[in-house]
Structure formats: structure tokens, C-alpha cells
Amino acid sequence: MWFQKRRFTIFPKLLLGFLIAILPVYMLGIYLNKQVASSLRDQILQSMQTNVKFYLSSLTNEIVNIENFKRSLLVDEDLMALSTVAPALTENELREAILRLERKVALLQDSSSYIASATLYIPMIDKQIKSGSYIEGVSIKELETIRFKMQQQLSPLVWHGDKLLMGSYYPESVIKNRAPVFLIEIEINQRMIMDDLSSMSDQGGAYLYFKQEGRVITNHGLPNTSDEIERLLSRQSGGEVESVIFENQGKKYLVSLRQSSGYDFSLGIYTPEDVIMRDFDKYNALFWILFALSIIVMALFSYWIFKAIRNPVRNLLKAFRKVEQGQLAVRVSQRSNDEFSDLSEQFNKMVSKLQSLIQEVYEQQIRSQQSELRQLQSQINPHFLYNSFFILHQLIEFEDLDNARKFVHYLGNYFQFITRDAKSELSLGQEMKHAEAYLNIQMMRFGSRINVSLEPIPSRWEELLVPRLIVQPIIENAYQHGLESRISDGHLRITNELRDNFLCIYFEDNGTALTEDELMRLKFKLQDASELETTGVVNVHRRLQIKFGLSAGLYVFRSELGGLGVAMKIPIKIEEE
Incomplete structure (x- = not known):
């Protein structure tokens, strides 16, 4: 069923829809976070550059003042x-x-x-x-x-x-x-210089590098950063401030450097990026927590909507399945006053109307079937009566009184069965006894020309109720269209077996008149049996399906004996076993 073949239910669709709707907002938030982080980083670097310029200028002025005082002393x-x-x-x-x-x-x-x-x-x-x-x-x-x-x-x-x-x-x-x-x-005074360097970068460190001597004055150095800072300071040659970001052991540092104009030293200050971005990282973490919470809220909200839609839909689908199985008494109750309530109400009206229509059609089919059965009986009787009296005439003419007596007995049983006013259904055992009476009449008619083998129905299935006259018309069809033209060595075989909860009765002959085209036409008639067809195997096939459902009926095939093979399938219910 289509419901079982679903691959993408409403819940993931709802969740995906909410995600698609809110994703641009979060993408914008992520972009703004990155922009704020970049702007904050640039501002910190700008502040560090200003500190480098100011301190280097102050230190240079102090050296110039000392130089001037020293010259006056000279x-x-x-x-x-x-x-x-x-x-x-x-x-x-x-x-x-x-x-x-x-x-x-x-x-x-x-x-x-x-x-x-x-x-x-x-x-x-x-x-x-x-x-x-x-x-x-x-x-x-x-x-x-x-x-x-x-x-x-x-x-x-x-x-x-x-x-x-x-x-x-x-x-x-x-x-x-x-x-x-x-x-x-x-x-x-190196201690004074160290104190000034400390005031410049209280969260990181600062270096005063003397290029020619390769000596350094620093307030304090973070582990494993001195060599990298000194390498950067040693490359300084101009008077412009240079800002770089370097990574050491998985940790990033912001560095501002400048070479003193006219003096052989460079100043560099650095700050760990995680220190200056600490407050921002807190807000960034809150952003991602908010993002995760919103996903959870969306999932819960989607699930709530999914439940609100799924339960009424599931009830309707269950009701549809029951209707599909033939349970037309099913009704859907909906407590909420919404669109699903209207849908349930319309479903109940539809099922009620469908039940009424099916009941009318079923009654019409029963009446039609009873009429067809009576018509079939009237069609069989004149033709068979003519043949029977002709055989009886020959037996009397040849003074074969014993066979004539038997023939009259078989004929009486036969006409007693088809002419009495009985119900449209009878037991399978009674139907097979009537078929045996018909076979006895035909065996006396054809004699040794046609050999008949009949496997008895197991006693456990003899009380199974079946439509009236479903076996004899198939045997009659085998004689009329398959075996009647054979001069000798004709064979009719009737067997049965239980297969897949079906009682299968097989009718096979070795007639030579059946062509492949005729077999295909007969298969087509059985597959497309119309109500206008009232005789023969098609009539039996349709009555079996009316009684037992579409899985029952007749199926034709090429017999192993060479002629026509007919399989009658009758479903066996568990309570009947």
C-alpha cells in the first residue's frame, strides 16, 4: 500500500522547513560574529600599534635628552x-x-x-x-x-x-x-624599562630588542614565544609599525613591532589572542547555545505539529485499510473541531454510502445469479435430454435390459438433482455425487472410447458449501469440446489437492481439438468475464468468485495429457479445517 511505501514523512519535512527558514538568520549571525571578531582584533592591533609608537617615541626622547645633558657635561x-x-x-x-x-x-x-x-x-x-x-x-x-x-x-x-x-x-x-x-x-635603568614594558602589555609581553648585540630586555615572556618574537624583531628595518599574527603550539598571538629611527633597537609587544577574545568567546558560546536550543525548540515544535497531524491521519488510514479489507461498518471519530473533523465526517458519510451501494449491488448479483442458474438448468436439460433418450432407445433396441435399467437409474438421479427446487448452495460432497451420476451416463454413452479416472474428495471437505452446479458443467465441456471427437483412447482425469489454503480440483483431458489460440481466448474470457456470459465454464468461474472472492475461480492450462486442463480453486477457511 502507498502508506507503507513512504520514505519521507511529515516530521522531517516540517523540521527541514523550519531549518531552511531560520538558516539564513543564523548564517547572518555567524557572519556578524566573524565580522565582530575581526573588528575587535583590528582594534586591539591598532591599540597595540599606538602603544608601540608612543613608548618608542618616549624612550627615544629620553635618550635624546640624556644625550644633550651628556654633551653639555663634555x-x-x-x-x-x-x-x-x-x-x-x-x-x-x-x-x-x-x-x-x-x-x-x-x-x-x-x-x-x-x-x-x-x-x-x-x-x-x-x-x-x-x-x-x-x-x-x-x-x-x-x-x-x-x-x-x-x-x-x-x-x-x-x-x-x-x-x-x-x-x-x-x-x-x-x-x-x-x-x-x-x-x-x-x-x-633596565628595571625602569621592564616596568614600562609591563604597563604596555599587562596581558601579554613586550620586548626591547638590540639588533647589533642581539640582546633583549623584556618584562616577562610566555613559554615558547621568545624565539619567535626575537626573530620577528630582528627583521625590523624601517620606522613603520608592523602587526602580525603568529601561531605557536596551537595558540595564536597578536604582535606589533617597530624599529626605532636612528637607534639600534626595536620594540615589540604581543598578546595571546584567546586572552583578548575571552569575552567575545563567551558571547560566541552563548550564540551557539542559543542556536542549539533553537534547534531543539524547532524539533519539539515540529514534533508537536507532526503529532497533531499524524494522529488524525493515522486514524483515517486505519479506517481506509479496514474498508479495503471489506469492513464497511468502520467509522472515524474526531474529538477536535477542526478540518480533520470535517474530513472524518465526510469519510463516514462516504463509507455509509459505499456500504449502501455495495449492499444493493450484492443483492442484484445474487438475484441475477439465481436467475442465471435457473437459465443454465433450462439450457442444459433439453440438449442432454435428447442425447439421453437416444442412448436409452439404443439399449432397448438391442435388448440390453441390465444396462438400460442402470441408465434409467443414473438418468433419474441426474434429473432429480437438477430439477428439484433446492437452495443455490450445497455441500461439495453432494455436488461430486451429481457429477458421478453425470459421468456414469456419459461412460455408458461413449463406452470404451473414453476412459475416466475420478479421485474422491477427502471426507473432511465434503461438507464445504459451494455454489450449485460447478463440477458437472466442466465435465460436460470436456466431453463436448475435447473428447467427443475421439474415436478411441480418450481419457478424462479428475484429481484434487490442498495447496496454499486452497482446495484445487483438476479436470484434464487428452482432446486434440484445442489450439493455442482457443486456449488464449478462453483465458481472456475468464479474466474478463462479463455479466452477459451465462453459460459454460465462465458462468462457473464467476459464481465461484462471487461466493469466495477474486482469489477463487477457474484457471485453464494445457494439460499434461495434451488437451485442456481446468483448475478449480476453492479457498479453505481455518475454521473449516
Whole structure:
């Protein structure tokens, strides 16, 4: 049935329809999420670029200010006097000059928070002058080492051990292996730089990279990121800010880099992407939760609609199946006051009308069948009566009184059966007894020309009610159209078997007159039996179907004996077994 062949029910259609309707909204939501994430990422990068520019500019200005202060100290009269003509000074002049230089060094040190300490090395007086004090003794070798690094370094910032220094010496063209007249050493406060780097990127990290020395000052580094950041910083050459995103061990980082103009260092700050996107990820997770909840709600709503539609439809389909099986008393009740209620009401009206029409047609068929049966009896009697009296005349003429007596007995039983006013149905055993009476008459008529074999019906099926006169017309047809023309060796075989809940009775002859075209025409007549056909095997076939349904009836085939084969199928009900 069509209902059983369904592949795509209402529920998935409803769910798919809702999904198709809401999918553009969620696609737009996903697109907006991506746009917001991209915009947020761009804003963070822009903020990082601004921080890089600002801090690099501030650091450069501090270095320039320190450079300017240092240059003013280079031409100081007291420094020049102590470093060149100190022996010519009196002890008092020497002491006063040193005190003034101590104050000037203190001013230099206090001029910038980036200066950790400032020292004047004056070999001539063998003193190191600091802020507010001085130290006796100057290491010429140490002085020469510092001067050499300052001379080799292009930048004013040089590394000496772990110290980051700025300085100058006089004169600038010093003879090799000879100490300068004086040297100014300014140690940069690396802790101050680290604090500034920390304030720039509190969620990530920052690097100040010195390209020539390959040294780095950083506030703190995340694991496994230092090498990548230093590699990016080492590539910086221009003064523009570069922003990149790199991935390390499955984690993404946003980085902004810039090379200082005129100085040999670069600044880079970075922030883990998951840190800055943390709040956005929360909203994004809420979006997907909302999406999942909406899918669940749509599924539940679709299922509710499906149930509201399926139950009435299922009730109607069950009712249709019962009608298909012939149960016309079925009715559909619908409690809801909707379109399904109207449909159920119309279905009930249709079934009632159909039941009424079928009852009328059935009664008409019964009346027609009874009329056909009486007509068939009247058609058989005159023809058979003529043949019977002719045979009786011959028996009497030849004075074969015993056979004549038997023949009259068979003939009397035969006409008693077909002429008595009986019901249209009788037991199969009675029908077979009438067929035996007819066979006895025909065997006396044809004698040894036709051999007849009849297998008795099992006793368990003898009480089965069947339409009247269904066996004798088939036997009569075999004699008239198959065996009557045979001079000798005619054979009629009647057998039975139980197959697939059907009692099958087979009638086979070895007549030679049946052609394939005639067999096909007979099959067609049985398949398209019209109500105008009232005689012969077609009449029997139609009456069997009226009694037992379309699965019953007659089926013709080519017999193994060579002539016509007729199979009579009668359904066996379980209660009759």
C-alpha cells in the first residue's frame, strides 16, 4: 500500500522547513560574529600599534635628552681642568672642582628616571666621580674596554656585561692601547624599562630588542614565544609599525613591532589572542547555545505539529485499510473541531454510502445469479435430454435390459438433482455425487472410447458449501469440446489437492481439438468475464468468485495429457479445517 511505501514523512519535512527558514538568520549571525571578531582584533592591533609608537617615541626622547645633558657635561670647565691640568691646580682648587663635578653628575643622574647611575672616569686624578661622592682608583684596562665598545657600537647604547650603558670619552680619536683623558659612563635603568614594558602589555609581553648585540630586555615572556618574537624583531628595518599574527603550539598571538629611527633597537609587544577574545568567546558560546536550543525548540515544535497531524491521519488510514479489507461498518471519530473533523465526517458519510451501494449491488448479483442458474438448468436439460433418450432407445433396441435399467437409474438421479427446487448452495460432497451420476451416463454413452479416472474428495471437505452446479458443467465441456471427437483412447482425469489454503480440483483431458489460440481466448474470457456470459465454464468461474472472492475461480492450462486442463480453486477457511 502507498502508506507503507513512504520514505519521507511529515516530521522531517516540517523540521527541514523550519531549518531552511531560520538558516539564513543564523548564517547572518555567524557572519556578524566573524565580522565582530575581526573588528575587535583590528582594534586591539591598532591599540597595540599606538602603544608601540608612543613608548618608542618616549624612550627615544629620553635618550635624546640624556644625550644633550651628556654633551653639555663634555665641555664643562671643571672636567676639562681635572682631566688635563690637574697637577697645576692647588689642593683647594682641586677639591672645589671635584665637588662641583659631583653636583653636576648628580644633576645628570636625576635628569631622567631611566638613568640608574652616572660616573666620570678621570685617569689623571685617578678618581671615579659619582653623584655626591667619588672613588679613588681608575682601572685603565676596564676603561679601555668600555671605550672600545663605545667606539665599535653605532648606537649610543652599548652593552657591557649585563649593563646597558650610554657614554662618551675624550678625545674621540685615542691612540691604541692608551686610555682616554676622561670617560662619561651612564648606566640605563633596565628595571625602569621592564616596568614600562609591563604597563604596555599587562596581558601579554613586550620586548626591547638590540639588533647589533642581539640582546633583549623584556618584562616577562610566555613559554615558547621568545624565539619567535626575537626573530620577528630582528627583521625590523624601517620606522613603520608592523602587526602580525603568529601561531605557536596551537595558540595564536597578536604582535606589533617597530624599529626605532636612528637607534639600534626595536620594540615589540604581543598578546595571546584567546586572552583578548575571552569575552567575545563567551558571547560566541552563548550564540551557539542559543542556536542549539533553537534547534531543539524547532524539533519539539515540529514534533508537536507532526503529532497533531499524524494522529488524525493515522486514524483515517486505519479506517481506509479496514474498508479495503471489506469492513464497511468502520467509522472515524474526531474529538477536535477542526478540518480533520470535517474530513472524518465526510469519510463516514462516504463509507455509509459505499456500504449502501455495495449492499444493493450484492443483492442484484445474487438475484441475477439465481436467475442465471435457473437459465443454465433450462439450457442444459433439453440438449442432454435428447442425447439421453437416444442412448436409452439404443439399449432397448438391442435388448440390453441390465444396462438400460442402470441408465434409467443414473438418468433419474441426474434429473432429480437438477430439477428439484433446492437452495443455490450445497455441500461439495453432494455436488461430486451429481457429477458421478453425470459421468456414469456419459461412460455408458461413449463406452470404451473414453476412459475416466475420478479421485474422491477427502471426507473432511465434503461438507464445504459451494455454489450449485460447478463440477458437472466442466465435465460436460470436456466431453463436448475435447473428447467427443475421439474415436478411441480418450481419457478424462479428475484429481484434487490442498495447496496454499486452497482446495484445487483438476479436470484434464487428452482432446486434440484445442489450439493455442482457443486456449488464449478462453483465458481472456475468464479474466474478463462479463455479466452477459451465462453459460459454460465462465458462468462457473464467476459464481465461484462471487461466493469466495477474486482469489477463487477457474484457471485453464494445457494439460499434461495434451488437451485442456481446468483448475478449480476453492479457498479453505481455518475454521473449516
